[in-house]
Amino acid sequence: MLIEVADLKLSIHANPVLSDVRLTMQEGEIYGLLGPNGAGKSTTLSVLTGLRAADSGKVNVMGLAPLRQKRELHGKIGVLAEDSGFYGWMSAHGYLHWMARLYGRELSADEMVRRMEQVGLSAANRQAIKTYSCGMKQRLGLARALLNDPPLLILDEPTNGLDPRGRREIHDVLLALSREHGVGILLCTHLLDDVDRLCSRIGIIHQGKTLLEGVLTELLAEKTGASRYRLRVASPGTASGALPQGVNLLAQEGGWLHLDIAPGIHPDAAWRALFALGWRIIEIRSEDGGLEALYLGITETEVAA
């Protein structure tokens, strides 16, 4: 288990900000922490990173108590905050060297090349940061967060303010980190598209309380009755042949396969059955407009209650 939070409570100036937050995240997962403005997402992240003390509750990050074992924890996580301050006159290359030295490390030329490639900044690595687009600055922020090669990244609104191309670039870097390097990523956002594209597990916080937590496709099936999915597979050839009972192939276009899962069949069971048949699934998306309906439904219900 990478993160385990239960019954977290925290007040700021006698104002209850978190009243019942829970969160469980496994190694290699991309977890989306969702919620409206002021819900308590950033405050939760500040407790997880040892910046704030909780009033009560269980908080365990990679087996460590964030507040008491802050030093050890900071050596094992990478953090990208909402506002990453950079010196604009520095180049990405110079900046990363400088940051690594602050951590007591010297980056070799090969390592620098690898790190720039990892975040797609190779071509611009000698350019002054002030000439970078917002997306490039976020990618540099990711390179900084990855300096320790942490098994866990904690990202606060990593695609905020980025245009569609910039967002797509960040998505690709995060998906590669998760799939190719097994990095767990806790992503705090209110951009549902980011979550749809990246996250396998979500938690929805509202007014300091976790209202819903679980595997995204399962929640969509349970709460919205979603049954239609779009799957991207490593090679469409592997998707031909017999299908598990209750799984119907509706159409195939580009690299995507459109499927329908019969009522009563758990989507996770369907994915496992497909995997056993040799399918190599890269991406799963619900086609029932699911996440937005789920999010609005759950936050509105609670406000009305």
Ligand SMILES: Nc1ncnc2c1ncn2[C@@H]1O[C@H](COP(=O)(O)OP(=O)(O)OP(=O)(O)O)[C@@H](O)[C@H]1O
């Ligand atoms: N230092 C502080 N002093 C007083 N209140 C605070 C402080 N920090 C946060 N809060 C309050 O705690 C609540 C939760 O804030 P938080 O920043 O965690 O929300 P959020 O979900 O991250 O919101 P956003 O999506 O807008 O970033 C808000 O009502 C905020 O006003």
